[in-house]
Amino acid sequence: MTTKVCHRTCGLASPHVNAPQTIPGTRAQGRTPTFLLAATSAVTAANIYLSQPLLDSVAASLGVTADAVGAVPTATQLGYAAGILLIVPAGDSRDRRRLILGLGAASTLALAGCALAPSVWWLTVAGFALGLLSPVPQLVTPLAVALSGTSGGAGRGRVVGTVQGGLLIGVLASRAYSGALADLAGWRAVYLCSAVLTLALTAVLRRALPTAPAAAATSYRAALASLPRLLRHPLVWRVVVSGALVGVAFGAFWTTLTFLLARQYHIGPTGAGLFGLVAAVSALASPYAGRAAERLGRRGALALLTALVVVGWLVLLPGGTALGPLVLGVIVLDVGVWGGQAVCQTVLFALDPAAHSRLNTLYFTLRFLGIALGSLAGTLAWTAGGWPAVVATGTATAAAGLLIGVIPTGTQPFRPLGGH
Numbered sequence: 001m002t003t004k005v006c007h008r009t010c011g012l013a014s015p016h017v018n019a020p021q022t023i024p025g026t027r028a029q030g031r032t033p034t035f036l037l038a039a040t041s042a043v044t045a046a047n048i049y050l051s052q053p054l055l056d057s058v059a060a061s062l063g064v065t066a067d068a069v070g071a072v073p074t075a076t077q078l079g080y081a082a083g084i085l086l087i088v089p090a091g092d093s094r095d096r097r098r099l100i101l102g103l104g105a106a107s108t109l110a111l112a113g114c115a116l117a118p119s120v121w122w123l124t125v126a127g128f129a130l131g132l133l134s135p136v137p138q139l140v141t142p143l144a145v146a147l148s149g150t151s152g153g154a155g156r157g158r159v160v161g162t163v164q165g166g167l168l169i170g171v172l173a174s175r176a177y178s179g180a181l182a183d184l185a186g187w188r189a190v191y192l193c194s195a196v197l198t199l200a201l202t203a204v205l206r207r208a209l210p211t212a213p214a215a216a217a218t219s220y221r222a223a224l225a226s227l228p229r230l231l232r233h234p235l236v237w238r239v240v241v242s243g244a245l246v247g248v249a250f251g252a253f254w255t256t257l258t259f260l261l262a263r264q265y266h267i268g269p270t271g272a273g274l275f276g277l278v279a280a281v282s283a284l285a286s287p288y289a290g291r292a293a294e295r296l297g298r299r300g301a302l303a304l305l306t307a308l309v310v311v312g313w314l315v316l317l318p319g320g321t322a323l324g325p326l327v328l329g330v331i332v333l334d335v336g337v338w339g340g341q342a343v344c345q346t347v348l349f350a351l352d353p354a355a356h357s358r359l360n361t362l363y364f365t366l367r368f369l370g371i372a373l374g375s376l377a378g379t380l381a382w383t384a385g386g387w388p389a390v391v392a393t394g395t396a397t398a399a400a401g402l403l404i405g406v407i408p409t410g411t412q413p414f415r416p417l418g419g420h
Contacts (some may be wrong), residue, residue, distance in 0.1 A: 002066065002154075003399045007016070007319055009057045017050070022419075029318035033144065033147050033148070033208075034144050034147075034148055034159055034162050034163065034207075035138045035162065035166075036205075036208060037139045037141075037143060037144040037147075037163055037166070038144075038162050038165060038166025039166055039171065039201075040100070040136065040137075040166070040172070040201060040205060041136070041137040041140045041141070041163050041166040041167040042166040042169050042170030042244055043170055043197060043198060043201045044103075044104070044107070044134055044136035044137055044140075044198070044201070045064050045134075045136075045137050045167045045171050045174075045383055046130060046170040046171060046172040046173060046174030046194070047107060047111060047130060047134055047174070047176075047194055048076055048080055048130070048134055048171075049171050049174045049175060049178075049254075050114075050174055050178045050190055050191065051072045051073050051076060051127060051178075051260060052073055052136030052175060052178075052254055052255060052257075052272075053178045053182065053258060053272040054178060054179070054182050054187040054190065055069050055070065055072070055073070055177050055255075055258045055259070056073065056258055056259070056262045056268070057182050057186075057187045057268075058120070058123065058187055061186075062119060062120050062123070064120045064165065066259060066379070066382075066383075067238075067379065067383065068120055069120055069335075070255065070375065070376070070379040071120070071124050072120070072123055072124050072127045073127070073251075073255055073372075073375045074178065074372050074376050075125070075127045075128040075131070075186075076127040076128065076130055076131040077131060077251065077366075077368050077369075077372035077375060078128060078131065078369070078372045079083075079127065079128035079129060079130065079131025079132040079133075079134075080131035080132070080134055080135060080364075080372075081131075081132070081364075081365050081367075081368040081369045081372060082132050082297075083131060083132040083133060083135040084135040084138050084360075084361055084364045084365045084368065085227075085361060085365040086224075087099070087103070087135055087256045087335065088138045088357055088358075088360055088361040088364070089136050089145075089220065089223040089224050089227065089354075089358050090220050090223065090357070091139045091142060091359055091360075092218065092223050092355065092356070092357040093139075093218050093219060093220055093222075093223050094220070094352060095211055096139050096142075096143045096145075096357075097205075097209045097210070097211055098135065099139055100139055100140065100143075100178045100205060100209065101202055101205060101206055101209075103134065103136050103139075104136065104198060104199075104201060104202030104205065105199070105202055106133040106135040106203070107130060107134050107136075108195050108198045108199045108400070109195075110132075110133050110134075111129035111130060111189070111191050111192075111194050111195035111198060112124035112192070112195045113129065113130075113226075114126040114127060114130060114191040115188045115189075115190075115191035115192045115195065116188075118335030125260060127375060131222075131368075136363050137163075138357075138360045139357065139360075140163060140351075141160060141163045141164070141345060141360060142349070142353075142356035142357050142360060144159050144160075144162075144163045145159050145160065145349055145353075145356065146184045146356075147210070154356045160342060160345045160346045160349060161342050161346070164338065164341060164342040164345065167207055167283050168334075168338045168344060172277060172279055173277070173333075175254075175272065175274075175275065175277075176274050176277045177190075178190045179268070179270045179271070179272050179274065180270045180274075180412060181193060182270075183268060183270045184327070188420050189284040205367050209387065223357075223358055226355075226358060227358060227362060228359065229356065230358055230362060231362050234299070234409040235347070235351075235409045236348065236359065236362060238298075238300035238404055238405060238409060239298070239302075239344045239347055239348060239363065239405070240344075240362050240363050240366050240367075241366065241401075241404050242302060242340075242344070242401045242404045242405035243340070243341065243363055243366065243370070243401070243404075244367055244369060244370035244401075245370060245397045245398065245404065246306060246309055246336075246337055246340055246341075246370070246397070246398055246401040247366070247367045247369070247370025247371040247373075247374060248370040248371070248373050248374035248377065248393075248394075248397040249309055249313065249337075249367065249374060249393075249394040249395075249397045249398040249401070250333075250370075250371055250374060251370065251372065251373065251374025251375040251377075251378060252357045252370035252374040252375070252377055252381065252390055252393050252394045253313075253316070253333060253374075253378065253379030253390070253394055254375075254398075255374070255375040255378045255379060256378040256379065256381070256382045256387075256390045257272065257275060258272050260319075260320065260326075260382075260383055260387055261275070264320065264321070264387075265323060272279055275327075275330055278327055278330050278331060279330045279331055279333075279334035280302060281339055298343070298347045298409075299404075299406045299408070300403070301343040301347075302340060302343055302344070302402075302405035302406060303402065303405065303406045304402050305335075305336050305339040305340035306336060306340050306398065306402040306405050308332055308333075308335055308336030308339070308340075309333055309336035309337055309340065309398040309401070309402075310336075310395060310398045310399050310402060311332055311336070312329050312330075312331075312332035312333030312334075312335075312336055313329070313333065313391055313395040313398060314391075314393045314395065315328055315329035315332055315333075316329030316330075316391055317387075317388070317391045319387070320386065320387030320388065320391075336398075340405075341367070344363060345360070345363065348360070348363060361374070371398075372387060374393075374397070377393050378390050378393060378394075381393045399401065
């Protein structure tokens with residue numbers, strides 16, 4: 001894959017894609033900060049998915065229907081998308097360290113609000129706030145690339161894949177931890193324990209993270225204003241929209257899985273959470289997916305990984321009545337979803353480092369809007385037609401993501417600030 005990068009952007013020099021770059025004022029830090037930031041991504045990403053194994057328990061506790069409690073993960077994902085859209089662009093023009101620490105402290109309060117929720121309405125609002133304040137992984141990944149000194153080098157895929165693997169472990173482990181702790185101490189204890197863990201992580205990062213001066217000489221308002229222009233770039237548009245459609249398929253599966261396990265297999269929150277550990281094999285594939293983007297190019301790598309998502313849904317179809325296909329389908333689906341996400345980020349980070357936070361903003365805003373839509377669509381499909389309707393929804397959206405992801409792009413220059 002080759003991508004032409006503009007060398008002139010409104011007074012900001014734009015390095016060639018193959019030139020090694022670090023954020024001014026920082027230095028290459030090696031593997032240790034990469035793993036620390038991967039752990040940060042794991043803990044903060046876990047908070048977004050805590051509610052999914054709890055839905056049946058929350059519905060029983062608060063006396064509401066499955067449709068009503070399904071609004072909680074949807075609101076959290078919508079909040080996450082809003083936080084990515086409004087907060088992450090500041091990562092190009094502000095010190096990412098200060099942003100990460102501030103979000104860690106604020107999300108601790110949101111978790112406490114979830115734990116104290118007296119009604120599903122309160123929990124939905126608190127869940128939205130938690131999502132809004134939790135886009136730390138989208139700030140962590142470009143920071144890890146910058147600190148490692150691989151912004152434009154061949155090691156970029158490895159760094160992105162490592163941090164992506166941390167995010168994945170956090171998402172999957174959160175389901176097992178959330179379900180098991182809910183069975184042991186109730187669903188409120190899940191949010192309280194997560195608040196304590198997030199606060200402790202923030203304290204560690206306060207001591208360990210170096211300052212990270214702005215990567216771009218631009219204001220927050222200018223960074224926000226540049227987002228529509230960046231999205232219109234052919235390469236960015238295809239990567240972002242493909243990721244959003246795969247997000248719909250992902251959200252539809254993990255939201256409805258709780259209902260399927262509880263009602264078809266009589267498996268409670270602990271069992272639902274353990275399915276996250278079943279899918280943990282995809283964490284092992286994530287670093288290799290980032291490298292695949294460098295070796296196979298965007299079209300080849302996305303075709304491979306997104307096709308796995310489609311295949312995963314087809315394997316899941318008999319899972320409505322047989323547990324074996326359900327287990328196998330979870331593994332195939334998650335390898336495709338998370339591997340594809342690592343590929344998309346690696347492709348986007350081949351563009352100007354001064355725009356990495358904004359590119360992450362575009363990708364993950366639409367990604368989590370897709371996941372939120374998938375949570376809603378999956379719940380509606382479950383209510384209307386059961387598991388076969390859910391599988392049809394996931395297969396169709398993943399196939400659409402595959403088609404868009406492999407469309408060829410031209411050689412339009414990439415101008416993060418609209419230069420000529």
